[in-house]
Amino acid sequence: MSSPPGTATCSSCFSGENGGLHGDDDRSIADPRCVQCMRSDPPSCSSSSSSSLGFDPIPLKESEKLWRVITAWAKGFSIGAGLKGGLSLFSIIARLRRTRLSSSSRKVFSNSEAIALAIKETLRYGLFLGTFAGTFASVDEIIASLGGHHRTAKWRALLAGLIAGPSMLLTGSNTQHTSLALYILMRAAVLASRCGVKSKRFGKYCKVLTWSHGDIFLMCLSSSQILSAYILKQESLAPSYKSFLNKHGGKDPVILQGMKEIASGLPFTDLDLIEKYYNSTGVNIKLDPEMKIPCSIIHGNQSCSGHVMSFFIQAYKRALPVYLPVYLIPALIVHRQGLLKRPYSILGKGLLGTARSSLFLSTYCSSAWMWTCVLFRIFRRCNIPMVAMGTFPTGLALAIEKKSRRIEISLYCLARAIESFFTCMADVEYLPQAKNLKRADVLIFSISTAIIMHCYAQEREVFRSKYLNVLDWVFGVPPSPGETPRRKES
Known part of the structure; x- marks a missing residue:
């Protein structure tokens, strides 16, 4: 886009840094809508040129600042409520389907109570992300007004992200989100490491972080802890994640108890219950109390290879409903405009991704x-030790996923593994002070969001484009590399 004759521009315009793309914009010609000329600090462009275009070098109006805060809150709420609501919707549909197929009348709570709980959780997560986005935008604008937009640009987003972090409490004052906080911490660590790799001072120390298969190694490491805990110490896992593992692990609790007892060197207490379980499925089996390996406990009369094949088919059927919302809901949010223009292409990619991720999980x-x-x-x-060693290579299955998703999955599982590991350490009193920490998840989350928002404001190139698009949509596109996010000028 060329500049009208006689229009002067600042240096950031010629460098292609004006606007919100920073590194993705190839323009070498000046943008006549120089955003820096609209800031409160002394303008770097000529006043006459700005006046000729109808843009005076004045601060953003109070109404524009308020509008930025309101839109940030609304967009954050829509993302939080949309994601949580979509997942809850699929969960309710699956519950209703199980209710129709099940002959048992025993229920923990009714369907109406499950729907009410899903609505409540949807609103809570919407308020959480909406308040986080609104608080960040508010603090950003307040500090910019009091301290000067350019003078506070280097640290303003860091402080705003830190102050916005306690909005996590809106999900429930008594609800711990240690896994979520650790996952966000892992994301912040990845962004910080990318900044370190490109740094002249720390780059040589961070080269190890560029290992192309590091995500698979992290997944193997996480799997060893998570799957060992699934068999040996389920109470160290978050209730929701424990439920997820019990569903996709595909084994009855009495089978897991039998494995736990043989692995821990304890005498069997429930062999008769395991035999009754197999009898209820049409398999007649008599278990040996003196067995050394638990293969007959795990898969009854089946061979090991036959069990793996039959389990895989059932696991794939269980995995499909998990990934449908994971791919389709973000498609409605991130690709909402392109969905109208090329629906078959976008939905086709979503279905292909669902099939691929289901293959990974199964x-x-x-x-x-x-x-x-x-x-x-x-x-x-x-x-x-054998259980820990046997579950380590399970993480190699991550190679099935596309490269862009591997780091996300490995970091998510690493957060779960870290939480489980420290819970186990605290239970055996290796970390006695850990039990005294109250709401450490909020503190971890706040520190992590401070790092992430600082990187968003100052080091945009360390983000992947799809995440950058979402952040830009919620918080606004940074007008230049040295300024924190603001709403795009209309």
């Missing part, structure tokens, strides 16, 4: 049983 779950069986049979024993 392979991950079935390979967990495969690797443990292989290891048990090779060494002819089952103990806690």
